[in-house]
Amino acid sequence: MTSDNLAFYSLVAIYSAMGVYLFAFIAFTLDLARRSAAAPAVAEAIPAARVGQLTSAGSVTTIERPLVAEVPPAGRASSRFERVAYALTALGWVLHAAGTVLRGVAAHRVPWANMFEFSLTASAIIVGVFVFVQVWQNLKWLGAYITGFALIVLGFGTVGFYVNVVPLPPALQSYWLVIHVFVASLGTAFFAIGAGLSLAQLVQVRREANRFSGLTFLDTVPNAEKLENLAYRVIVVGFVFWTFTLIAGAIWAEHAWGRYWGWDTKEVWTFIIWTIFAGYIHARATRGWRGSRSSWLAIVGFGAVMFNFTIVNLFFKGLHTYSGL
Amino acid sequence: MGYLRFFWRQLTSMRTALFLLLLLAIAAVPGSLFPQRSSDPNGVSLYFTNNKDLAPVLDKLQLFDVYSSAWFSAIYLLLFISLIGCVIPRTAFHLKALRSKPPRTPARLDRLAAFSAFEIAPGQLDAASAPITATSTVEAARQNLRKSGYRVQLFENRGPDGPEFSVSAERGYLRETGNLIFHTALIGILLAVGIGGGFGYTGQKVLVVGQAFANVRISFDSFNPGRFFNDNQLQPYRLVVDDFTAKYEKENLNAFGQPIDYTLKVTTYEGSGGAKKQVLKVNSPLEIGGNQVYLLGNGYAPFVTVKDPTGKVVFSEKVPFLPQDANLTSLGIVKIADGLSSQVGMRALLYPTAVKDSAGASASNNPDLYNPELALVVYKGDLGIDKGVPTSSYSLNTDKMTEIAGPGIDAATIRLKPGETATIPGGLGSVTFENAAPKSDAKNLQLSVPRFVSLDVHRDPTQGWVLFFAILVLGGLLTSLFIPRRRVWVKVIEASDGRLRLEYAGLARGEDPGLDAAVADIAARHSQQLGLKLTS
Ligand code: HEM
Numbered sequence: 056m057t058s059d060n061l062a063f064y065s066l067v068a069i070y071s072a073m074g075v076y077l078f079a080f081i082a083f084t085l086d087l088a089r090r091s092a093a094a095p096a097v098a099e100a101i102p103a104a105r106v107g108q109l110t111s112a113g114s115v116t117t118i119e120r121p122l123v124a125e126v127p128p129a130g131r132a133s134s135r136f137e138r139v140a141y142a143l144t145a146l147g148w149v150l151h152a153a154g155t156v157l158r159g160v161a162a163h164r165v166p167w168a169n170m171f172e173f174s175l176t177a178s179a180i181i182v183g184v185f186v187f188v189q190v191w192q193n194l195k196w197l198g199a200y201i202t203g204f205a206l207i208v209l210g211f212g213t214v215g216f217y218v219n220v221v222p223l224p225p226a227l228q229s230y231w232l233v234i235h236v237f238v239a240s241l242g243t244a245f246f247a248i249g250a251g252l253s254l255a256q257l258v259q260v261r262r263e264a265n266r267f268s269g270l271t272f273l274d275t276v277p278n279a280e281k282l283e284n285l286a287y288r289v290i291v292v293g294f295v296f297w298t299f300t301l302i303a304g305a306i307w308a309e310h311a312w313g314r315y316w317g318w319d320t321k322e323v324w325t326f327i328i329w330t331i332f333a334g335y336i337h338a339r340a341t342r343g344w345r346g347s348r349s350s351w352l353a354i355v356g357f358g359a360v361m362f363n364f365t366i367v368n369l370f371f372k373g374l375h376t377y378s379g380l
Numbered sequence: 381m382g383y384l385r386f387f388w389r390q391l392t393s394m395r396t397a398l399f400l401l402l403l404l405a406i407a408a409v410p411g412s413l414f415p416q417r418s419s420d421p422n423g424v425s426l427y428f429t430n431n432k433d434l435a436p437v438l439d440k441l442q443l444f445d446v447y448s449s450a451w452f453s454a455i456y457l458l459l460f461i462s463l464i465g466c467v468i469p470r471t472a473f474h475l476k477a478l479r480s481k482p483p484r485t486p487a488r489l490d491r492l493a494a495f496s497a498f499e500i501a502p503g504q505l506d507a508a509s510a511p512i513t514a515t516s517t518v519e520a521a522r523q524n525l526r527k528s529g530y531r532v533q534l535f536e537n538r539g540p541d542g543p544e545f546s547v548s549a550e551r552g553y554l555r556e557t558g559n560l561i562f563h564t565a566l567i568g569i570l571l572a573v574g575i576g577g578g579f580g581y582t583g584q585k586v587l588v589v590g591q592a593f594a595n596v597r598i599s600f601d602s603f604n605p606g607r608f609f610n611d612n613q614l615q616p617y618r619l620v621v622d623d624f625t626a627k628y629e630k631e632n633l634n635a636f637g638q639p640i641d642y643t644l645k646v647t648t649y650e651g652s653g654g655a656k657k658q659v660l661k662v663n664s665p666l667e668i669g670g671n672q673v674y675l676l677g678n679g680y681a682p683f684v685t686v687k688d689p690t691g692k693v694v695f696s697e698k699v700p701f702l703p704q705d706a707n708l709t710s711l712g713i714v715k716i717a718d719g720l721s722s723q724v725g726m727r728a729l730l731y732p733t734a735v736k737d738s739a740g741a742s743a744s745n746n747p748d749l750y751n752p753e754l755a756l757v758v759y760k761g762d763l764g765i766d767k768g769v770p771t772s773s774y775s776l777n778t779d780k781m782t783e784i785a786g787p788g789i790d791a792a793t794i795r796l797k798p799g800e801t802a803t804i805p806g807g808l809g810s811v812t813f814e815n816a817a818p819k820s821d822a823k824n825l826q827l828s829v830p831r832f833v834s835l836d837v838h839r840d841p842t843q844g845w846v847l848f849f850a851i852l853v854l855g856g857l858l859t860s861l862f863i864p865r866r867r868v869w870v871k872v873i874e875a876s877d878g879r880l881r882l883e884y885a886g887l888a889r890g891e892d893p894g895l896d897a898a899v900a901d902i903a904a905r906h907s908q909q910l911g912l913k914l915t916s
Contacts (some may be wrong), residue, residue, distance in 0.1 A: 225662040238597040284893060313672065323411050327409065
């Protein structure tokens with residue numbers, strides 16, 4: 056099969072993935088609507104005490120065990136919409152990943168050397184993290200946000216940024232391309248999920264404060280504090296990846312351009328993003344900055360990531376001219 | 381004094397650190413909106429030309445030198461002073477904490493996180509059929525916690541319900557260690573960058589294939605030393621450019637003419653080591669004499685010869701031309717100050733693969749040499765170089781010159797193919813576009829124009845230190861974000877009727893989502909060790 060053929064099949068797979076994501080998005084949205092209708096009216100009671108027994112060498116001992124464990128998440132069976140949406144997302148992701156890999160095969164290199172390819176890879180990683188993070192935490196209610204986001208990225212990627220397979224210019228011929236850009240995509244994925252959780256936290260805080268009536272589906276997602284903690288845990292992982300991206304980028308810049316740091320526009324923005332998230336982590340340890348303010352920082356930080364990827368790549372002048380457009 | 385202390389306390393507070401961090405992020409933005417002298421000096425000149433009124437104002441605000449500006453420096457220096465003021469007391473505190481025992485067990489554990497309690501009826505036997513007593517229970521807990529990496533301390537006192545025996549345990553000191561390493565390494569990076577900038581240097585050199593370069597200051601085209609540089613830091617070595625090849629894509633029509641490889645072959649001479657053949661590529665610099673030598677640019681250096689009317693050679697050089705576009709249309713200047721009846725200047729364009737566009741103008745449609753053509757606009761008069769004012773070799777001041785061949789006058793622009801000669805109008809002599817490889821196949825012009833490379837020579841004595849601190853930053857970050865720091869207590873209260881009440885509780889120090897599970901696990905393992913089974 057020729058390289059052009061492979062690139063074509065890759066695109067077919069990506070378009071199919073987009074179709075499947077669209078249905079997943081609709082199903083996730085319907086699920087949210089259903090949650091609004093079926094949200095439990097009263098908070099479930101906290102079990103005050105539980106009695107257990109310790110059995111020792113034959114004889115039975117009665118013990119007391121007051122449990123002050125955290126409130127169990129709203130006990131709610133997953134709706135059919137949610138199950139369908141999740142299955143569709145997983146299917147879409149397989150197509151998406153296949154399309155991305157095919158693109159790499161067509162180009163004989165990693166599929167993240169220009170903006171089109173980077174949008175495929177980064178969004179595949181975002182959806183992949185979402186699909187697999189469910190093992191750790193049930194965050195399926197973020198599905199509409201994630202699939203919607205992936206659709207937008209892929210839409211811009213295929214329509215706005217598409218370029219044919221071209222060989223790498225000498226400056227990009229480095230294994231640092233593989234490491235630096237891949238880890239940057241991983242960081243982006245975690246920041247994206249963190250921003251989604253922070254957004255939910257902001258809305259949840261307002262609901263909890265004055266219990267405005269709309270958006271009842273939020274009764275079925277964790278409370279604001281839990282959301283904030285989840286966001287933090289996801290974002291610090293992203294921050295570690297981002298720190299690594301920064302260091303790896305500096306090493307690569309040293310190899311290719313003869314200096315490890317030169318305040319090139321892309322370097323500037325990577326630094327800005329890093330500093331915002333360092334601020335976010337600090338905010339969580341600063342009195343008066345936990346809660347909504349730190350959520351805002353997480354959202355602004357992710358906004359800067361998106362800005363860096365789109366506006367900076369397309370309109371700012373600098374050495375990182377790899378958009379391929 | 382009181383003010384000073386107040387000011388210092390404010391500066392080193394968490395709130396100020398956060399504020400300065402966010403301010404630093406904002407202050408970095410303008411540097412990406414305006415061209416910077418450090419990375420894009422041409423962009424700055426262009427900005428001045430295009431915005432005559434605004435540019436000087438922006439310049440006053442140092443917006444073309446953001447990262448060395450007074451305001452940007454003020455922010456990061458304050459931030460780092462705050463950082464030092466924050467790290468030193470914390471380090472002292474932590475060093476003490478590392479040497480001290482876990483603190484006394486709180487009187488009431490039931491107010492703490494992950495609290496649970498069990499009761500054991502009197503007279504129970506453990507797995508080894510020994511009686512379960514308060515001391516044996518506490519000892520089991522102590523061993524258990526020690527094995528899980530906790531630092532432990534036993535306490536004993538009288539509580540309201542009877543004698544209390546407890547283990548106070550703490551783990552995760554590495555979290556704070558990592559945090560301190562992280563912050564200290566940030567200071568290390570700043571210092572290493574600052575010192576490296578002072579003792580290092582960068583120099584640029586353009587070399588045509590065949591030319592040589594010796595590592596002395598005068599042989600650089602431009603040289604930017606750090607503040608503390610002296611010439612002795614230049615180690616002697618020499619480098620000869622043997623060959624440079626640029627490969628362009630020929631098969632993939634989507635990328636036709638796009639560069640796919642640059643390879644530079646050089647011979648180096650260093651110390652008494654003799655000649656050494658080496659290869660440079662864009663992503664693989666040459667290490668020599670404490671320098672890194674980078675291949676940063678390349679282009680064509682047409683070989684031009686000028687003769688006077690008698691045929692005597694007055695100029696014969698390979699002149700580096702500046703590439704103007706992706707197809708390497710290149711601009712060069714030839715200046716002949718002596719030897720002709722008048723000074724002559726030529727502004728020349730090289731088209732590696734010359735074509736005529738629809739309007740009849742020349743252009744190049746491939747960066748490789750398929751149909752090279754040299755177009756010369758010729759001026760005579762005063763070059764303006766006799767007064768000792770330095771002039772750029774890439775610009776021609778025609779204020780005191782008249783055009784004698786070119787657009788808009790009778791004598792047309794001189795157009796030459798490799799090997800061709802034309803007379804210079806006005807009986808001044810002749811100009812030849814030499815074929816640098818006359819013996820190769822007449823149809824194959826691939827080698828007819830020599831190439832030049834532009835090399836960047838760097839020395840940064842602290843680069844390794846910057847990397848070292850960067851790795852510490854990453855390592856410190858990983859330990860401090862993912863190692864939980866927590867205190868755990870196990871308390872045994874002996875009631876007067878012989879019942880034993882077991883209490884477990886934990887306290888997170890910093891972010892610790894796993895605390896509840898960890899305390900539950902400790903309780904479970906403890907009862908297992910005692911041979912008790914939780915059947916709830
Ligand atoms: C150059 C500026 C700074 C940067 C980039 C920075 C970055 C960070 C990062 C990434 C963390 C989280 C990871 C870790 O715990 O190691 C952190 C934590 C922390 N930083 Fe900084 N920091 C800076 C300055 C400061 C200053 C000036 C202070 C003192 C006021 C400070 C105090 C702290 C404290 C107390 C924590 C622990 C927070 C927690 O337990 O969650 N930092 N910093």
